[in-house]
Amino acid sequence: MRFEESRVGSVLVARALDGRIAADIAPRFKAELAEYITQGNRSIVLDLAGVTFIDSSGLGALVGSLKAMGKEGDFVLSGAKAAVAGVFRLTRMDKVFRMYETADDAVAALS
Amino acid sequence: MISALVRGVCDHLGASADQTSSVELCAVEAVTNAIKHAYRGIPGNRITLEVCYTSERLDLSVLDQGLRMPPEQQEKFATGSHVFEFDPDDLNSLPEGGMGLEIIRQEMDQTSWSEEAAGNCLRMTKFLLPLASL
Numbered sequence: 001m002r003f004e005e006s007r008v009g010s011v012l013v014a015r016a017l018d019g020r021i022a023a024d025i026a027p028r029f030k031a032e033l034a035e036y037i038t039q040g041n042r043s044i045v046l047d048l049a050g051v052t053f054i055d056s057s058g059l060g061a062l063v064g065s066l067k068a069m070g071k072e073g074d075f076v077l078s079g080a081k082a083a084v085a086g087v088f089r090l091t092r093m094d095k096v097f098r099m100y101e102t103a104d105d106a107v108a109a110l111s
Numbered sequence: 112m113i114s115a116l117v118r119g120v121c122d123h124l125g126a127s128a129d130q131t132s133s134v135e136l137c138a139v140e141a142v143t144n145a146i147k148h149a150y151r152g153i154p155g156n157r158i159t160l161e162v163c164y165t166s167e168r169l170d171l172s173v174l175d176q177g178l179r180m181p182p183e184q185q186e187k188f189a190t191g192s193h194v195f196e197f198d199p200d201d202l203n204s205l206p207e208g209g210m211g212l213e214i215i216r217q218e219m220d221q222t223s224w225s226e227e228a229a230g231n232c233l234r235m236t237k238f239l240l241p242l243a244s245l
Binding site for chain 1: 114135139140195197203206210214217
């Protein structure tokens with residue numbers, strides 16, 4: 001998984017550059033998100049605007065990242081397309097993750 | 112590869128975007144399940160994806176010759192698991208795995224798993240027209 005990173009104040013915006021988050025890349029995806037948290041980032045926006053497909057392995061990696069962040073920080077999502085947002089609804093993960101229309105919206109909410 | 116095949120068939124059949132996304136997700140989940148559990152992630156094994164369709168329904172079968180699905184998992188796949196009945200506010204209750212089969216069960220209109228002479232077979236069907244019009 002490749003990310004394009006930017007920072008707005010204390011908020012790290014990581015834009016996923018690969019269009020698919022599935023079982024083949026999920027472990028690496030999770031490890032890279034864990035690295036952001038280990039580095040001390042406590043406000044992370046993961047922008048999924050470029051993602052067209054996510055499966056349960058990808059979802060599991062996101063849940064693992066949310067757990068790694070814990071209650072001490074913010075790990076939020078933005079830009080989920082209809083097909084991706086549908087997987088969150090189906091699994092009730094839309095009740096778990098804070099999801100914003102755009103990365104700018106997410107940054108504004110965390111700032 | 113699997114996604115491209117399934118999306119191609121769905122496009123050919125004029126399936127809706129939602130139906131196409133569902134079928135794509137379920138096909139990927141079924142194949143991933145076979146890789147992870149039937150073959151324990153060991154490469155070099157065969158998985159067969161069979162696609163049959165009419166204008167009204169799409170039938171997918173995923174066949175493997177690996178380990179059979181444990182009986183308790185078969186039961187959950189037939190009747191439903193509680194994997195999505197977590198407390199959204201309790202981080203520890205959130206699942207990080209074990210979601211694939213329940214996604215298939217919920218998203219497809221008919222599902223089954225059986226042990227056959229040719230191997231383990233997970234079957235799933237999506238009706239492409241509203242049931243009322245069939």
